[in-house]
Amino acid sequence: MSDTRTETPLAGGKASPDLSIVETRVYRGANVWSYDRSIHLVVDLGSLEQFPTNTLPGFTENVLAMLPGLREHTCSRGRRGGFVERLNEGTWLGHVAEHCALALQQVVGHDIRRGKTRQVKGSPGLYNIIYGYVDEQVGLAAAQLAVRLVNHLVEADPGLDWEAELEAFIRRAERTAFGPSTQALVDEAVSRDIPWIRLNKHSLVQLGQGVHAKRIRATMTSETSSIAVDIASDKDLTTKLLSAAGLPVPKQESVRTVDQAVAVARRIGFPVVVKPLDGNHGRGVCLDLQDEDEVREAFAIAREQSRRGWVIVESLVVGKDYRCLIIDGRLAAVAERVPASVTGDGSSTVQELVDLANADPRRGVGHEKVLTRIKVDDAATALVRQQGFEMSDVPPQGETVKLALTGNMSTGGISIDRTFEAHPDNVDIAEEAARMIGLDIAGIDFICPDITEPVRETGGAICEVNAAPGFRMHTHPTIGEPQFIAKPVVDMLFPPGAPSRIPIVAVTGTNGKTTTSRMISHVFKGMGRKVGMTSTDGVVIDERLLIKSDASGPRSARMVLQNPRVDFAVFEVARGGILREGLGYERNDVAVVLNVQPDHLGLRGIDTVEQLADVKAVLVEAVPRDGHAVLNADDPLVRKMRRRCSGQVVWISMEEPGSEVREMIDAHCRRGGKALVLNPSERGEMIVVRHGRREMQLAWTHLLPATFGGRARMNVQNVLAAAAAAFAAGAPLHDIRQGLRTFSTNYYLSPGRLNEVDVNGVNVIVDYCHNAPGMRMLGDFVDRVGESMESGHDLARPSRIGVIATAGDRRDEDMRELGEIAAQHFDVVVVREDVQLRGRKRGSTAALVAEGVEQAREDGARCRQVEIVLDEVDALRHAMGRANRGDLVVLCVDQHHMVMGELEAWSSQAQAGSGAGDAAPGSDPDYVPDPS
Template sequence: MTILETRVYRGANIWSYEQAIHLVVDLGRLEDHPTNTLPGFTEHLLEMLPGLTNHSCSRGRRGGFVERLNEGTWLGHVAEHCALALQQVVGHDIRRGKTRQVKGRTGVYNVVYGYADEQVGLAAGRLAVRLLNHLVQSDPEFDWEAELESFILRAERTAFGPSTQAILDEAVSRDIPWIRLNQYSLVQLGQGVHAKRIRATMTSATSAIAVDVASDKDLTTRLLGAAGLPVPKQESVRSVEGAVAAAKRIGFPVVVKPLDGNHGRGVCLDLRDEDAVREAYLVAKEQSRRGTVIVETFVTGKDYRCLIVDGRMVAIAERVPAHVVGDGTSNVEQLVELTNADPRRGVGHEKVLTRIKVDAGAKEVLAAQGHTLESVPDNGEMVKLALTGNMSTGGISIDRTFEAHPENVEIAEEAARMVGLDIAGIDFICPDITEPVRETGGAICEVNAAPGFRMHTHPTIGEPQFIAKPVVDMLFPPGAPSRIPIIAVTGTNGKTTTSRMVAHIFKGMGRKVGMTSTDGVVIDERLLIRADASGPRSAKMVLQNPRVDFAVFEVARGGILREGLGYERNDVAVVLNVQPDHLGLRGIDTVEQLADVKAVLVEAVPRDGHAVLNADDPLVREMRRRCSGQVVWFSMEEPGSPAREMIEAHCRRGGKALVLNPSDRGEMIVVKHGRREMQLAWTHLLPATFSGRARMNVQNALAAAAAAFAAGAPLHDIRQGLRTFSTNYYLAPGRLNEVDVNGVNVIVDYCHNAPGMKMLGDFVDRVGESLSHDLARPSRIGVIATAGDRRDEDMRELGDIASRHFDVVIVREDQNRRGRKAGEVAGLVVEGVKRGMVDGARCKQVEEVHDEIKAVRHAMARANVGDLVVFCVDKHPAVMAELENWSQQAYAGAGASPDAPTADPDYVPAETTSS
């Protein structure tokens, strides 16, 4: 079994509502060998992954998958369950998956399964395939135990720490979206202008100065002491002799620790003579980043950690240093092994407790108690292996949240306020936290920034405290928004123009709009990236921008198939149309399959969202069944048509729709909500419609208005947005840009497929009828092209349609031919033009000029005043620059440009056909 292809979906996709990994696997000869024909296969598999016994599979009950194994199922299906089981081994409770055979390919399967961490999910899929191959035919180089351990270590490296995970779990429970910003613990909660960032337990509201103060233990103690809070006496030193002198002044016993250490590293306690201070100084200095060491009074008592969030105490834990308890028969080393065998203990932060590590420091602590590793402690005797109670050194925690004396709580809260931390860990040393520390003795020995939550969320003894709740309350107070509205637009044609219309409407309302389209990423009308940005990564870029309070995404077929949507859901999904384009790519061979891809946006609409659907397109109409929210229809059909009858029935039930109502004065866009009708705008008064002649933009305006209406925009703002939006170079580059070049009417458009050419051709016919000239009938010249990844017949159809609307067709090629040979695409388009000419089409001449700029020059050189020239462009800025160059130069002689006397001097026609 081999993996042919791997895809990672980072949002809703054609297979799942949530993120998933997609493997295309080839079973090879194993297609003829289901699991019940492989001797011992099931037994060995369950032995290696016992968690598979809990999988229900399609049976809906525990053990259902084992039944399928015994009855006989194919190994692609088994790989899916193994990938899920491996993720469950490392604590990722993922249960979503499906396996389907690739249509028309025997033995090749689509294996799809969910994931929590992308790298872990990919590694699980690869290891699952290797394991199954090994079980079918033993591989002597495959060591399952070593491979599993390596997989677990990989998961540990990429996993969030317990503190970060606790905050994320709380955020998810409140429907707050999050984005991981790096491979560590930097995470964004919320979207756009509402976004907050956390790194472990530091937040975007955490003061950098407060963190610096907390890191300087000498400064912290002086600040707290000045506030009248109980703190030990201390001095900072930078030499061994200085440490000894400070210890004498303070008085033994003392504590020596690094000025700016953490996790208890380098802290030496209960030092009772000068020699002990000298040794401790070297240990502390090694852990001090600035080389400064603190000597302070040794305060006796128990070690307590008070957690303060937003100025309030939320949890208190008593920290007990790493230790073992004697049983009268086992030595210390055996007791450590027995303690570490506790399933709650792991390496680092892997589990709720950390394994006890017996190092040189532990042996010194043992020696101070009169023990070695071979000593056998008395039954019940507690033997310490560390002096500090940090969880990271193997300590345990006991919850004391509801036992603390109010005065001690007040002291801890005041300490956090003095330092200025929004989340602080206050380390108290006192005999008993239930008694006032000012009376019983004790002190605050440290204030910690970014305190760990593990001792509170998973105490060894006592009830866990849900401390992530106050953290998320602080970042997102009840009722505060965390999401920005998202309008997603898809369809075969018109996506970019509709997206720009929607963005223009909301920009007029004062919103900071982030928009993605095939032109690039635009933030508040600033083009940040010039590229095809209609995919999920661009959407993620917008959601991370702190200025954006409204998002409009153009969503293309390719991005959905490649990576999914890249976000969880969209408040409004707009589907304009589904036409045969880009078929034959990535397994999409029919227009019905293409509709399934577009429908992913509709499936991503929540219950309180809207799907704006074209009632005139049968494939789009069917998408209403996939929408969890409300449907808003738009239609260009006249009253009495089937589409309008459906809309009328929809509105009688309280639904919403936008339609065209014809009259003697023109067409009126009407908003229907229930039984109410509200007039919005005359289509001929909207600049983008060219007095109503550009029918594709009439449809786009309907869709944009419906989307804005569904998103809550007032009608007067929608009306104003449509009235001020025009298809000029600045608002809609490459979308029906009209230019007058020395009396020649020029239209620049991005049309690149047959359905688009039909709409463009209709526009050309309507505009052409309005053109007139005193000397002769104006000619229509079309410069056309298509992308190389279309089917041959699609290219021919493009040429055929163009031949019915233009007198002269000039066929060029894109700079990127997408795997085609030079001249191949143009040749196929020319075949279509000739086919139309044979059928009596309008076209009388077809020419090939492969280079785009040369094609522009050639078309302009042969155009006369009053003619209509339409450029279907690839590199829009270059074409507009060339047209600007022509418009600025006076014609010389018989209307020819100085740069091109009669036609481009380098132009040699590949073939010319005339009637």
């Protein structure tokens, strides 16, 4: 935790409370700043840029008084009190805001210590603040309050009541925090490296990923029987089932009217208990009723808490209240529950004693803390009166005054751990009761004189069986040792050795991401895996397209990880998603980086290709020690990423043997490393898998359909990357070979990526190429295809017609460069625009691209004509109208499905009209296509 400023500016004038938040981002996974989820603020110090902390009188003392926890911060000094030293020496207020945001989260129990502050390059007064968080909303609220606090300490804000604001912040954190039971389970999962995802704003949590996922909500799990929960909610049915099993239960009957309740009480015999049939947390339970009047009064209380209007009257079992927690059929913990009460000190009233008890910091509202505040209501006041006191009376020294009859923690009771004192017979009874009801996690409530003695001999009974029992009386007992009961729950959901994660392969790069992702998915689909894939085309689950949109971001990745069918994930990861939200997951088993080229520069603070490489390197940094990074050794920026990988590096290269890159790979393999390379021969290029000193032949490149006989060099590179990723993920070579041999760039396997279509003798290539580096690779492919086409024509040379476009959020020079490169490879260039203009005026993007084409023409490029047709379909029709049989038309598309539909319609109409001499849509009237 540190800032990076070293100069101390001269303070001049008066400091003003100018600190403000300019931008906020929430990273929900690994990101460019941190290995874990973080909050990123861009703050503006304004005039405070000239005022480090040592120039502000009293600032250090005041901030430490308001947030004493700052004294524990080590900061960059690495020792307790390091941040205080920085304050005294002088540090900038952005750095102070970072530490305040961390300290505020620590106040509410979030043990977060990760943070850093860095000045925005070239922008004096602007700082990047990055810090970790547990709960997103709490982390964001901490940022707002931290900035207000710093400004308040610079110049007092009359509207800021610090104590009230801090209390409001704590209450807000408690509203969104997990309850004690859920938090215990999540903590146990984290300690075992089991990933988790919060599915709502409350306590619904997914543990594990994909096919291995389990869900919990408090102490109910995805293994909890719905029928068992219904049975436990029906106390009458529960008692009947337990009685039929020979287990000790009180006599009881269900009633719907007060007269029936009185009649049952007479039959059973006083004293009795009246409680709702389907209540919980002890609400509406009235104990020790001695006569008919008390039964009538209690019936109204119990019926109010009964969801279905039924009330139970049962015999009173005298003794202490014990909760036996059964997990997966075995006793996990026993707690004695003591009803809420206070003990007189001879000087304080009952109300004052209650207030003193509620001042205990362990007590809170509801389940937010380990103890619940004692509530003084009419029932509590009446109970105190039955004991001979009023709330204003002073009880004698040492006398206990009860404020509740039931020992529930939710009514202010306390717990005493008795886990290792329970008699074996009582343990057997509790375990049998849970089995009879069918609950995987059950709370068995015993009333008996002493849990250390057999209840069948001393008297006692099971008074209730609870589904979703609370854990806090066991994890945080008031007296006794805490029990680590989350362990058996997680053991039940994920037995030792059971997997909780699915393999994740993440693919990034400037070009080729989508095709490589599809190749990897195809290999593993052939192996019988249920693959979840995200790409710029959408989310695909087991070959079914679920969402049709650009799904290369973190939200789509989380969608795949939540799907219970998926047992293997392949994620296309784009630059924008990383910058916006991070990866959206914790780590990837295999990271693939294809290339880093100048694209989308000038956006979100990424101005150079080196900065872009840092963004894409996030995938490599997210590789664990037992994972792999597949890196393109031919790209210098990708090659440098090897230093950021904690796991093993698998190199891929298209360089020939003897080159500098191949020599580096040779040395890597001699040390036991892995690589996939091309070995040329008279018969063609062989893809070779190298592992240590072993070499294994995989496939001839020209025999793989996606490479177009080896002419599509970009797909040769993609094949190398896909094969390397599959090899690193554990796929056998014969399965990799089979997958690559059966993968082609037809529209069904790879829509919009180098799809080849014959439209009445015109060779049409449909591709997504949209930037200058991609056009350079596509142009190489066009040249290779064009040469082969020209060799088959003795007369006129076939024309090459290209329809090109780019996104409006690129720089002007990038757009011109796209046109310049296209002009080197096409005879005719038709420039169109996407539907989404991304901030530019209609026609401006196309004009810049055309400007680049014209400049290249003047310099002697191949292109002889450039035209602008803005609409994508109109541009397609225009290009096809210019084409003759044997020509090559390349369509760089945006809406590939629409383009393919238009091509089908074009082909069908042309064939239908060929016999009558009709022209195809938009074609030259003198041209009559011959059906093929």
